[in-house]
Amino acid sequence: xxxxxxxxxxxxxxRGQQATLRCSPISGHTSVYWYQQALGLGLQFLLWYDExxxxxxxxxxxxxxxxxxxxxxxxxxxxxxxxxxxxLYLCASSLDRTGELFFGEGSxxxxx
Amino acid sequence: GENxxxxxxxxxxxxxxxxxxxxxxxxxxSNYFPWYKQELGKRPQLIIDIRSNVGExxxxxxxxxxxxTAKHFSLHITETQPEDSAVYFCAAGSGGTSYGKLTFGQGTxxxxxx
Numbered sequence: 001x002x003x004x005x006x007x008x009x010x011x012x013x014x015r016g017q018q019a020t021l022r023c024s025p026i027s028g029h030t031s032v033y034w035y036q037q038a039l040g041l042g043l044q045f046l047l048w049y050d051e052x053x054x055x056x057x058x059x060x061x062x063x064x065x066x067x068x069x070x071x072x073x074x075x076x077x078x079x080x081x082x083x084x085x086x087x088l089y090l091c092a093s094s095l096d097r098t099g100e101l102f103f104g105e106g107s108x109x110x111x112x
Numbered sequence: 113g114e115n116x117x118x119x120x121x122x123x124x125x126x127x128x129x130x131x132x133x134x135x136x137x138x139x140x141x142s143n144y145f146p147w148y149k150q151e152l153g154k155r156p157q158l159i160i161d162i163r164s165n166v167g168e169x170x171x172x173x174x175x176x177x178x179x180x181t182a183k184h185f186s187l188h189i190t191e192t193q194p195e196d197s198a199v200y201f202c203a204a205g206s207g208g209t210s211y212g213k214l215t216f217g218q219g220t221x222x223x224x225x226x
Binding site for chain 1: 113116118146148154155156157158161201203212213214215216217218219
């Protein structure tokens, strides 16, 4: 069974541009989570989507947004990119509200 | 909001020794405490978790203890092996509308020397 898949693996953008990252959860998982992992730091919670709705949001500005599609895949959009947005963006999915998150390999965003 | 502190930031041990990583949390509503292992360039993977109604949980060489009164929990790895070398993250979370919003510690780089 395929795990959580993310694309692209790497993305290079310049300041002010927009980035779109995509995630496909494990088959059967309806919840998708986005986390930011900046260099040397732990994972910071960004967004949680469940059944197509945004359920919770971390302490990030509104230029971080996303959505979940009917097939439960998700995309994360980052507008007006800033240098400090450079990080590994991890997507995770879960089967139900039991706790375990299954992470993807991440998308590394570099903002120049 | 929740704040999770993790110590030490780096830990170096000899193969066969034990390793202990400690975390403290601030929100008494937190009731779920997972530990993730992240090897270099790989995805974080759950290695063990504990819920607030349990004080200790073991899985082979790995154990986690939880002290709700003191708001701290620890990861214990016995008989360490070189393949245990990785970054370990603790996290805390709660249910309800905060479900899935795990607050992670800053990570511990564990190096096991052969």
